[in-house]
Amino acid sequence: MALKDEILAVANFSVHLRSLWRHYQILFEDGELRRNLLHRVAPTFFDDLNQILIEQLILQICRLTDPAVTMKRTNLSLDYVLGEADFGLPVQRARAQTLRDSIEAFRTKIIPARNRLIGHLDRDAVMAGVPLGGANEADWIQFWEDLDQFLNLIHTRYVDPSVTFHLNNVGMISDADSLVEALKESTYFHLALAESAITLPLAEIASRSEFRDA
Structure with a gap:
């Protein structure tokens, strides 16, 4: 070899x-x-x-x-x-x-x-x-x-x-930052859900996600 x-x-x-x-x-x-x-x-x-x-x-x-x-x-x-x-x-x-x-x-x-x-x-x-x-x-x-x-x-x-x-x-040897961004976005969603005026529309949008049952 x-x-x-x-x-x-x-x-x-x-x-x-x-x-x-x-x-x-x-x-x-x-x-x-x-x-x-x-x-x-x-x-x-x-x-x-x-x-x-x-x-x-x-x-x-x-x-x-x-x-x-x-x-x-x-x-x-x-x-x-x-x-x-x-x-x-x-x-x-x-x-x-x-x-x-x-x-x-x-x-x-x-x-x-x-x-x-x-x-x-x-x-x-x-x-x-x-x-x-x-x-x-x-x-x-x-x-x-x-x-x-x-x-x-x-x-x-x-x-x-x-x-x-x-x-x-x-370069491009880690995409852990993408995971961090997804986790941050999940906290935004939870904050938005706490706003009563948009809770139902957001829940409806979430129900249409392709990953709902993942």
């Missing part, structure tokens, strides 16, 4: 990972008013979704940053790519290694959560009730910047030198 195809697979996986991050950002990192909206509409669902997205992000980042080989099986990870790639100029390889080391530093902060609470249900960790895998906002920003630059480096070298691949600039 050509390394080019493997690098494309890593890039596509990273785009999916970035998509999860954007879902999370749009829904849960846009301020208190946004969180209040979600809590008012479906508190249990969005609390669960928050946890699911966080766990998926941590799990998938750890998969992407796993060693090249574990239990005699090759992982399509950043370390694998770094080990297989010929970066041409020593300065390019040194740059890739620096980015990998910075990504690894981020991994060390989140790996306890993967190992003890997500990948396994460690008794001591569960009963202690102490959050694991904490990384601050600056850590996350640095991780995405490092991954963006690492992927751009190997994409330019092996996939298409004429195309600048920037993970953080990939």
Whole structure:
């Protein structure tokens, strides 16, 4: 299998990972008013979704940053790519290694959560009730910047030198904002229903919706 195809697979996986991050950002990192909206509409669902997205992000980042080989099986990870790639100029390889080391530093902060609470249900960790895998906002920003630059480096070298691949600039990877808009519109409808003069006309309009029985 050509390394080019493997690098494309890593890039596509990273785009999916970035998509999860954007879902999370749009829904849960846009301020208190946004969180209040979600809590008012479906508190249990969005609390669960928050946890699911966080766990998926941590799990998938750890998969992407796993060693090249574990239990005699090759992982399509950043370390694998770094080990297989010929970066041409020593300065390019040194740059890739620096980015990998910075990504690894981020991994060390989140790996306890993967190992003890997500990948396994460690008794001591569960009963202690102490959050694991904490990384601050600056850590996350640095991780995405490092991954963006690492992927751009190997994409330019092996996939298409004429195309600048920037993970953080990939568009249309989340439509969570459409969900937020729909939820906001539902609150407008409920406010309108409270106005007695238009309650019946609005109810009639709602009854004609194609999604009434969805």
